[in-house]
Amino acid sequence: MNSLNPNVTAADAAEKQKVWEADRDHFMHPWTDFSTFKETGSMVFTAADGVSIEDADGKRYLDGIGGLWCVNIGYGRKEIAEAVADQICAIPYFSTFGHHTTPPAAKLAAKLADLAPGDLNHVFYGCGGSVANDTAVRLIHFYFNQLGKPTKKQIISRIDGYHGSTYMAMSITGVQFDHIGFDIDEKLVHHISCPNPYRRNPDLSEEEFCRQKVDELEQKILEIGPDNVAAFFAEPIMGAGGVIVPPKGYHQATLEVCRKYDVLYVSDEVVTAFGRLGHMFASQDEFGIVPDIITCAKGLTSGYLPLGATIFSDRIYEVISKPQADGAIFTHGFTYSGHPVSCAAGLKNIEILEREGVCDHVKDVGAYFEQRIRELGELELVGDVRGRKFMMCLENVADKRTKALLDPKAKVGNRIADACQKRGLIVRPLAHMNILSPPLILTREHVDFIAETLRESILEVTETLR
């Protein structure tokens, strides 16, 4: 990494400056602190290949975050470019409203039905994860209306769960920082506590802690009234909330509670699907549950084009496909639902994941990655290392013994990320934490580079805190 490209010319530098200014002055970025943005602007990335990205100065970085938990097959896949170009030439777009389709949309739906667990055989497309979750809510409301249970509407989710940025998905999101300065739909959504084993009461065993969290869900359902609760939303491993792996048996036990009260279980696999944990879907293969609905996006196309999907069960389909009130139809959908070009990218992406045995690779090299990152837990600053395979988080703390939090003003996560960047590695800062979600094609050499770079960077930042 970290090498300067000798082919960068003066004309490139002028173009870079133009792009940088246009971006700073006109592109309103997502999730951005505009007070600092106005001064620093953006890093401009102009090329990518394999697991590396290159900035406009020609400096290369190993992408330790896979774009944003999504570039699962890595960059520069010509096959995807060709599949996309072929589809654009054949038919770039046609509405899928009503009784129209295109081959990629139909074939990808069948492929997802085949890969998804249990009887999750029906696919509704959107453009990303937030919309997949919004769709799940509308679908669930429609389902209970159709069943003649119109009061069953309330949604339960967890503190520190992340489900997206549209109004409904952000209301379901439980990361409290994300709600500051905005409003959410508090009439419809209820948050229960986060099953974070690191922050549990030390007097509780993991089993007792699990029971406590599951009981909390049941109590919340009883408090709202089972006739009013429609669904429980949960990520198999919470991603943006800090890669929180719940205690053993949590998902199975929460699913049982949901079944007891006829509450639908929505597994948000926007991050965990398509190989990140070594399976096409993690719900069943990693956590032993078959939910009612799986939402996915990101790794579905490895980020090459926007696409999301809400995959749901035969049971739901049977109910929503029954005739409704006179003349009424399922009035939900988007211009780009089932976009043929995105679906062509998705099909090719899954073909590559399967053909190259990426899930097996993740089971092997991802396990090595997990081991190397866990070794960083011995460092003074690192309170917890958690996650599985290619989904990891380092929680930095002021005091390892008491688990005391660092002063947020110290911006330790950002400083570690900056120190890594200087050394040619991109990691994601998240408050006092650092997140890793690299492309899934990482080699052992890449893993060693990430582990060693992180170690040096954390040690460097630790020194500055003394």
Ligand code: PLP
């Ligand atoms: N759900 C989870 C678990 C996510 O991590 C994200 C995004 O990071 C979303 C939903 C929202 O997806 P999108 O940004 O594609 O709308």
